[in-house]
Amino acid sequence: MSLGLLEQALASRYGLMREPGLARRLRRRVEAYAASHAATVEVITQRALRDDQVLAALTCGLMVGETYFLRHHEQLELVAGLVRSAILDTLRPFVWSAGCATGEEPYSLAILLERALGQTLAGQATIVGTDLDGDAVVAAEAATYGSWSFRRAPVWLSAYFEPLGDQQQLTSRIRGRVRFERGNVLDTAEAWPKGCLDAVLFRNVAIYLSEEATARFHAEVARVLDPSGVLVQSPSDPPPPRNLFTPSRVVGAFHPRSKRPTRPKARPAGAPTKAVMPPTPTPPTPTPQSAPSCDLDGRADDERVWLARGQRKLAAGDSVGAIADLRSAVFLAPDNATCRLWFGIAQLESSESTVRGRGRVMLGRLKESLALRPGDAHVEDGDASVAEMMDLIDHLLEVLA
Ligand SMILES: C[S@@+](CC[C@H](N)C(=O)[O-])C[C@H]1O[C@@H](n2cnc3c(N)ncnc32)[C@H](O)[C@@H]1O
Numbered sequence: 444m445s446l447g448l449l450e451q452a453l454a455s456r457y458g459l460m461r462e463p464g465l466a467r468r469l470r471r472r473v474e475a476y477a478a479s480h481a482a483t484v485e486v487i488t489q490r491a492l493r494d495d496q497v498l499a500a501l502t503c504g505l506m507v508g509e510t511y512f513l514r515h516h517e518q519l520e521l522v523a524g525l526v527r528s529a530i531l532d533t534l535r536p537f538v539w540s541a542g543c544a545t546g547e548e549p550y551s552l553a554i555l556l557e558r559a560l561g562q563t564l565a566g567q568a569t570i571v572g573t574d575l576d577g578d579a580v581v582a583a584e585a586a587t588y589g590s591w592s593f594r595r596a597p598v599w600l601s602a603y604f605e606p607l608g609d610q611q612q613l614t615s616r617i618r619g620r621v622r623f624e625r626g627n628v629l630d631t632a633e634a635w636p637k638g639c640l641d642a643v644l645f646r647n648v649a650i651y652l653s654e655e656a657t658a659r660f661h662a663e664v665a666r667v668l669d670p671s672g673v674l675v676q677s678p679s680d681p682p683p684p685r686n687l688f689t690p691s692r693v694v695g696a697f698h699p700r701s702k703r704p705t706r707p708k709a710r711p712a713g714a715p716t717k718a719v720m721p722p723t724p725t726p727p728t729p730t731p732q733s734a735p736s737c738d739l740d741g742r743a744d745d746e747r748v749w750l751a752r753g754q755r756k757l758a759a760g761d762s763v764g765a766i767a768d769l770r771s772a773v774f775l776a777p778d779n780a781t782c783r784l785w786f787g788i789a790q791l792e793s794s795e796s797t798v799r800g801r802g803r804v805m806l807g808r809l810k811e812s813l814a815l816r817p818g819d820a821h822v823e824d825g826d827a828s829v830a831e832m833m834d835l836i837d838h839l840l841e842v843l844a
Contacts, residue, residue, distance in 0.1 A: 445488055446470060452491065452498055453505075457575060457627045458656025464841065465651075468505050476501060499625070503578040506651050507841055508544035509834075512588075512596045513551045515646070518675045521693045522642045523555040525673055529641055530560060530567045536641040541628040541660075542648030543572030546583025546621065547592050549644070550613055553620040554603050566620060573626045580625045586613035595830075629656060632663035640667050646677040646695070650838070654760055657681060661688070670701035678827060679835050746776035747824060753785055762792040780832060781824040783809045788839060803840060810836045 450466055453459040477487040491497040513519060522538060529536040540549035549572040557565040574580050587610045593600065604611035624631075628648060643664050649657045664674050665687040674683060678695045682688075688697035753768035769786040776782050787809060790802025810833055813822075818830035827835065 445485075445492075446473070448492055449473070449488055449498075449501070453502070454653060456495070456498060457502065458629050458652045458659070460651060460653045460656075465505065469501070472501055472503070472505055499575070499577065502575050504576065506576065507838060508574075508576060508579045509647070509838055510544040510547045511592050511594050512547045512600060513555075514548065514595070515677065515695065516551075516555075517693055518644075518646070518695055519548075519552050519555055521691065521696055522552060522644065522673060522675060523559055525642060525671075526552075526556060526568050527559045530564050535567055535569065537569045537639060538571070538642040538644070539631075539635070539640055540570065540572040540644040541631065542645065543574050543583060543623070544576070544579050545588075545592070546572055546579075546586060546623065547588070548572070548646065549583075549621045550586065550617060552644075553617050554600070556620075557617065562616065568620070570621045571624065572621055573624045573628065573631050575625070575627050577625045580623050583621075583623045584618075586618045587611070588613070629659060629663075632660055632667060635663075635667040637666055638669050640664075641669050641672045642675065643668060643672070644675045646675060646680065647838070649676065649680045654681075658684070665699050665701070668699045668701075670699055673698055744775060746772040746779055746782055749775065750779075750782050750785060750824065753789060757785070757789050757792065762789055762794075765789040766793065766798070779824060780809060780813060780822040780829075784832060784836070787836075791839065806836050806840060 446466065446469060449469060450459075450461050453465075453469070454461050459465060473484055473487055473491075477484045480487065482490075487497070487501075491501055526536045526538060538549070538552060540552070543549050549570045553565070553568075553570055556568055559565075572580075572583060574583070587607050588604075589610050593611070601611075603614050603617055605614060606612075628645070645660065645664070649660075652660070661674075661683040664683070668674060673691060674688060674697045675693075676682070676695045676697070680695065682690075683697050687700060689700050690696070691698055749768045749772035753765045753772060756762075756768060757765035766786070766789045769782065769789050772779070772782040773786045783805060787802045787805035790798050790805060793799050793802070813829050813833050813836075816829045818828065818833075820829045821827070822829060822832050
């Protein structure tokens with residue numbers, strides 16, 4: 444079967460990174476889709492190459508839609524604070540959750556906003572979630588979740604849910620505050636009008652995208668964000684370019700370096716909302732956990748210097764240089780989980796399968812050693828907890844290995 448052509452189509456159409464894990468899942472997905480449509484794999488492949496709708500349907504379940512309520516809550520609180528200030532300034536802020544999977548992320552934000560502002564004012568914000576995976580979007584609209592989605596949830600969150608069988612359904616009031624659309628983040632980003640968004644959540648999506656696609660996305664987000672807005676990524680996502688964004692005080696959050704004047708502080712009563720939903724497009728490596736803020740010319744016996752150097756090289760696509768620097772970091776601090784994580788990640792990025800194999804072993808061993816620590820402890824030189832780093836390792840092994 445011409446699976447290679449399909450992979451190529453997914454890369455050029457949606458920016459998906461070509462890697463062996465994706466190829467394996469794609470094969471399984473095409474086989475299942477062919478069986479359910481009483482067609483051969485060859486016929487489905489040819490159809491998908493001709494018809495965007497079929498290609499889009501093949502992306503269902505292709506990626507790991509791993510998410511949960513209040514994930515990296517400090518980032519969501521930053522966005523909620525910004526949105527709250529805008530609403531109190533009588534503005535109508537607009538937030539886009541790009542790659543929202545089954546909706547836990549944008550719903551978490553809607554819940555935090557209601558807690559901060561009350562029901563009436565919270566409704567002034569528009570929150571839109573989009574995802575390539577149509578099944579995930581349907582699940583997001585249904586807003587019915589099992590216990591895995593609440594794995595780090597505080598007790599108070601249960602007030603927003605009602606039991607539905609053995610699951611929990613989000614109250615209709617919050618459901619009504621988030622709109623979902625199926626779509627490719629690259630197309631959607633291009634479709635937003637300039638400066639119309641107050642916050643973009645782009646967390647744990649870049650891991651599926653090629654470097655070029657991520658760069659394209661960052662450039663579009665710099666255009667569509669209000670100068671006072673924020674781009675939020677997972678601490679393990681590649682950072683946006685420094686000429687376009689500047690880091691905020693919260694790890695993984697960035698403000699645009701815009702020379703445009705900021706928007707007027709107040710909106711006349713009754714004025715239309717600033718942003719409109721872009722037309723639905725036809726069919727439709729992680730930064731530093733917490734990049735140590737250290738001088739790259741710092742001391743050569745400080746593992747954080749090597750860690751930062753390796754992370755930069757990795758973000759620039761130089762996996763060979765990154766491996767050498769991160770090896771030095773691990774040599775200097777063999778018990779430092781962040782150095783070991785990054786060394787493993789750099790190895791998984793290698794074009795040589797033996798090096799990738801070593802990366803898998805390195806990450807597997809790191810996970811075993813993390814399992815001996817309390818899940819809520821923080822790892823050294825990083826903002827993640829032990830449990831979060833273990834989740835990240837699972838994710839990396841699934842996606843990159
Ligand atoms: C790991 S989930 C992240 C969910 C949520 N943002 C979070 O961090 O909890 C990644 C999601 O990105 C979506 N995705 C990947 N590539 C995409 C693309 N080109 N356009 C839209 N969504 C995409 C996948 O379908 C998946 O649901």
